[in-house]
Amino acid sequence: xxxxxxxxxxxxxxxxxxxxxxxxxxxxxxxxxxxxxxxxxxxxxxxxxxxxxxxxxxxxxxxxxxxxxxxxxxxxxxxxxxxxxxxxxxxxxxxxxxxxxxxxxxxxxxxxxxxxxxxxxxxxxxxxxxxxxxxxxxxxxxxxxxxxxxxxxxxxxxxxxxxxxxxxxxxxxxxxxxxxxxxxxxxxxxxxxxxxxxxxxxxxxxxxxxxxxxxxxxxxxxxxxxxxxxxxxxxxxxxxxxxxxxxxxxxxxxxxxxxxxxxxxxxxxxxxxxxxxxxxxxxxxxxxxxxxxxxxxxxxxxxxxxxxxxxxxxxxxxxxxxxxxxxxxxxxxxxxxxxxxxxxxxxxxxxxxxxxxxxxxxxxxxxxxxxxxxxxxxxxxxxxxxxxxxxxxxxxxxxxxxxxxxxxxxxxxxxxxxxxxxxxxxxxxxxxxxxxxxxxxxxxxxxxxxxxxxxxxx
Numbered sequence: 001x002x003x004x005x006x007x008x009x010x011x012x013x014x015x016x017x018x019x020x021x022x023x024x025x026x027x028x029x030x031x032x033x034x035x036x037x038x039x040x041x042x043x044x045x046x047x048x049x050x051x052x053x054x055x056x057x058x059x060x061x062x063x064x065x066x067x068x069x070x071x072x073x074x075x076x077x078x079x080x081x082x083x084x085x086x087x088x089x090x091x092x093x094x095x096x097x098x099x100x101x102x103x104x105x106x107x108x109x110x111x112x113x114x115x116x117x118x119x120x121x122x123x124x125x126x127x128x129x130x131x132x133x134x135x136x137x138x139x140x141x142x143x144x145x146x147x148x149x150x151x152x153x154x155x156x157x158x159x160x161x162x163x164x165x166x167x168x169x170x171x172x173x174x175x176x177x178x179x180x181x182x183x184x185x186x187x188x189x190x191x192x193x194x195x196x197x198x199x200x201x202x203x204x205x206x207x208x209x210x211x212x213x214x215x216x217x218x219x220x221x222x223x224x225x226x227x228x229x230x231x232x233x234x235x236x237x238x239x240x241x242x243x244x245x246x247x248x249x250x251x252x253x254x255x256x257x258x259x260x261x262x263x264x265x266x267x268x269x270x271x272x273x274x275x276x277x278x279x280x281x282x283x284x285x286x287x288x289x290x291x292x293x294x295x296x297x298x299x300x301x302x303x304x305x306x307x308x309x310x311x312x313x314x315x316x317x318x319x320x321x322x323x324x325x326x327x328x329x330x331x332x333x334x335x336x337x338x339x340x341x342x343x344x345x346x347x348x349x350x351x352x353x354x355x356x357x358x359x360x361x362x363x364x365x366x367x368x369x370x371x372x373x374x375x376x377x378x379x380x381x382x383x384x385x386x387x388x389x390x391x392x393x394x395x396x397x398x399x400x401x402x403x404x405x406x407x408x409x410x411x412x413x414x415x416x417x418x419x420x421x422x423x424x425x426x427x428x429x430x431x432x433x434x435x436x437x438x439x440x441x442x443x444x445x446x447x448x449x450x451x452x453x454x455x456x457x458x
Contacts (some may be wrong), residue, residue, distance in 0.1 A: 064381075069379075072384065090246065162313065183335045212361065217362075264282045413435075422435035422436060
């Protein structure tokens, strides 16, 4: 009995088993033979090293050797045809003007109903719910529950001194003596030595005379100047007429009838009688009887006391006054002394190179060494874009057309929910369904057909 395994087109489902081990059985795992440790084949790719070619380089390329120059044929110029306008008039009529029929339209009648105003001449005498439900209650005045906390000033005099007044002893200030040495510059009696290494080591050399190159004379060309361009060569001024405009004339549509100033609003508007709004009279203010009591709980319960201002506790300052003059000397005034300074003269070098006296020669090395040569344009070896005619038949046969053999596309039986011609056997724990097919097989011994079982996994 032969067994044929199929791979599932869908992902494995675990509807029959809740185990954690995945299904690792595949056709590749079963049929793949394991080999021993075989090292990978060695690469025969040459190393990317620069190989120096010591032979002489030839300036001949494949393009220069294989290229054959052809004669260039100028492209023929096609003369455009002259425009000839058509005779006759343009018909400006449209289908809308032919098919449209003007109809008389009457104004639309308004369907708005008439406004009805419901008014009565009687007097409105009603009492609101607030005025009916609200009753005035007699409220008695509450007595204040304030505690009697009056201030009683002390009778004895405050005579306590502070710790600052007890511990502080006024003393005279004695200035400290300065031990800073006087900053006085000491002048030297030796005269200033102004010699430098540049003045002692510098040796003046005599300069060589400047080389003057003779100026070459300009030699004009003997050939005449060709000012003919491609535009002047190819352009041909052909006489032509301006294009006629096909735009219709903008005629104003007008009417000779008298203008009627009536509008739809003026025709249908009807003046309605408007009544003035009723003015409601305000009630006259009636002051309450009796006198108004302006006394409050604060005015009645407040008791005024006579309080003396607070005595300051600040100690008495002992002012010390002396008749000695003010000493305004500072360390800056004593140490700093203004010195007489004069500006140092600029040290100028003696000009050793004499100035030129003649006329400036603007001849450069490029002008002196440049030799004009006649330019010869390079010949183009580009082939012409000309299709060469060929009388031979084009061979469009390919290896794919000659060697391709069409085969019938078979449908995998595992794609069907119940494959036709197969018998269901069982389902494993991973959800795979197994089927069997009975196919006739010929026996060599007695020549009979024996059914053959084939397993299909879905």
